[in-house]
Amino acid sequence: MRTVEVRVRRSEEDFPREEHLAWHLARLAAEPVPVDDDVADMVVNRVVDNAAVAVAALHRAPVVAARGQAEAHPATPGATVMGVPGRFSPEWAAWANGTAVRELDYHDTFLAAEYSHPADNVPPVLAVAQHAGRDGAALLAGIVTGYEVQVDLARAISLHAHKIDHVAHLGPSAAAGIGTLLGLPPEVTYQAIGQALHTTTATRQSRKGDISTWKAYAPAFAGKAAVEAVDRALRGQTSPAPIWEGEDGVVARLLDGPDARYLVPLPEPGEPRRAILDTYTKEHSAEYQAQAWIDLARSLGRRHPELRDPANVRRVLVATSHHTHVVIGSGANDPQKYDPAASRETLDHSLPYIFAVALQDGAWHHMGSYTPERAGRPDTVALWRTVETVEDAEWTRRYHSDDLSEKAFGGRVEIDLVDGRRVVEEIAVADAHPLGARPFGRAEYVAKLRTLAAGVVADEEVERFLSVVERLPELRPDELDGLTLTAAGLPEAPGGLF
Numbered sequence: 001m002r003t004v005e006v007r008v009r010r011s012e013e014d015f016p017r018e019e020h021l022a023w024h025l026a027r028l029a030a031e032p033v034p035v036d037d038d039v040a041d042m043v044v045n046r047v048v049d050n051a052a053v054a055v056a057a058l059h060r061a062p063v064v065a066a067r068g069q070a071e072a073h074p075a076t077p078g079a080t081v082m083g084v085p086g087r088f089s090p091e092w093a094a095w096a097n098g099t100a101v102r103e104l105d106y107h108d109t110f111l112a113a114e115y116s117h118p119a120d121n122v123p124p125v126l127a128v129a130q131h132a133g134r135d136g137a138a139l140l141a142g143i144v145t146g147y148e149v150q151v152d153l154a155r156a157i158s159l160h161a162h163k164i165d166h167v168a169h170l171g172p173s174a175a176a177g178i179g180t181l182l183g184l185p186p187e188v189t190y191q192a193i194g195q196a197l198h199t200t201t202a203t204r205q206s207r208k209g210d211i212s213t214w215k216a217y218a219p220a221f222a223g224k225a226a227v228e229a230v231d232r233a234l235r236g237q238t239s240p241a242p243i244w245e246g247e248d249g250v251v252a253r254l255l256d257g258p259d260a261r262y263l264v265p266l267p268e269p270g271e272p273r274r275a276i277l278d279t280y281t282k283e284h285s286a287e288y289q290a291q292a293w294i295d296l297a298r299s300l301g302r303r304h305p306e307l308r309d310p311a312n313v314r315r316v317l318v319a320t321s322h323h324t325h326v327v328i329g330s331g332a333n334d335p336q337k338y339d340p341a342a343s344r345e346t347l348d349h350s351l352p353y354i355f356a357v358a359l360q361d362g363a364w365h366h367m368g369s370y371t372p373e374r375a376g377r378p379d380t381v382a383l384w385r386t387v388e389t390v391e392d393a394e395w396t397r398r399y400h401s402d403d404l405s406e407k408a409f410g411g412r413v414e415i416d417l418v419d420g421r422r423v424v425e426e427i428a429v430a431d432a433h434p435l436g437a438r439p440f441g442r443a444e445y446v447a448k449l450r451t452l453a454a455g456v457v458a459d460e461e462v463e464r465f466l467s468v469v470e471r472l473p474e475l476r477p478d479e480l481d482g483l484t485l486t487a488a489g490l491p492e493a494p495g496g497l498f
Helices: 021-030 037-056 061-071 090-102 118-132 136-156 170-182 186-199 214-234 250-254 288-303 322-327 351-361 378-384 393-400 442-453 459-469 477-482
Strands: 002-007 074-081 084-088 261-266 313-320 387-391 411-417 422-427
Touching (some): 002 021, 021 136, 021 186, 021 261, 037 090, 037 136, 037 442, 037 459, 061 074, 061 084, 061 090, 061 214, 074 090, 074 118, 084 090, 090 118, 090 214, 118 136, 118 214, 118 477, 136 170, 136 477, 170 186, 288 322, 288 351, 288 411, 288 422, 313 351, 322 387, 351 378, 351 387, 387 393, 459 477
Parallel strands (some): 313 387
Antiparallel strands (some): 002 261, 074 084, 411 422
């Protein structure tokens, strides 16, 4: 790997375009590099994973609305929309599919200086591939680029520290992935990256307090913006530059300010793009930093059933990383994280709630664990309100470690019982993590799809999809429309402008 220095440049400073971060990313996207076999296999896994979580969300209100918006924009050749037949304008297909993938907070993640869900790159790249008549090899290369750019940005540039939403890394990565897919020259992709970043910077209020349905739309909006940015760049339109480094650019005005300095790691010319292998999916429908805690809570509840009764528990203290404490823990200072009437989007970002329910139920369900009846159960509310998180310096250090063998997303729980006993246990990573107790492989991804599609998509349709996606690198252009799933009995979208 090499590093690219990113710092603010004065307008009068000699700063040639070839040194702009956007140009480095555009050059990366334009370089044809063979895809390693294990990387290609993981891309297939993540396309399966996206399909699984998307079909599970097809009846959810944000997904129904986004799908309705896409259906109002039929196009030829167009792109597919999950759940329904037909072809639609690619930016709207990216919007609808991106919303479906994100709605249940159930797909892959990468956590470093910044948070990210790199599989959010797949819907826009796939939509453009279908519309533009590209083949499976081009789609594969585009997805690999999207992952590489988003992960590399997330390794180096923190957005959340300045309350900027993490999709500000997704707009540029999706634009870069589309650039690779289409074989665009660096000049075109450079302009698209700049436009995509400029139009996708927003605050993190979408993930704060009473979290709204926009949480699912935010990455879909970034994917849609990336498609539109590429279209404008292909038409010769330009972007603000230097978009990151300018005196009034993203770094100077939204991030660490005029004195900032970041070192962004990027592959050397010709070096394989392998960032996808550093990412990890979710076994449970909840924010990634809750995954290990669900596994530990399930295990604790089975081994110590007395912990499920709030009458026995005086206090539950979760010592964890700074990120976990302030994003989904009590360090967020959001009273909604303890509110039984909170939205599902809020509850899946409440570690106190998640820990209490997983402890009592010994299980986690993408729908049942979030129902108002489940959240409002009096014994759950009582147990839930005993749970508090604190930051632990060692778990924060491990969270940020560059050594993947010690990088951790868990912590230590101390449960004080009324009778004076104390139960103390630790967990570093989720069971499904590559270093966890039960790492996900192809069989687990396929099982996740079959489980989540049950009752939504016919079994034969699931098997048809699997027979197509497992050949993704070799698919002909006319076969890419098989990378979707059609369902029956979906709710009709509410009316809008379109």
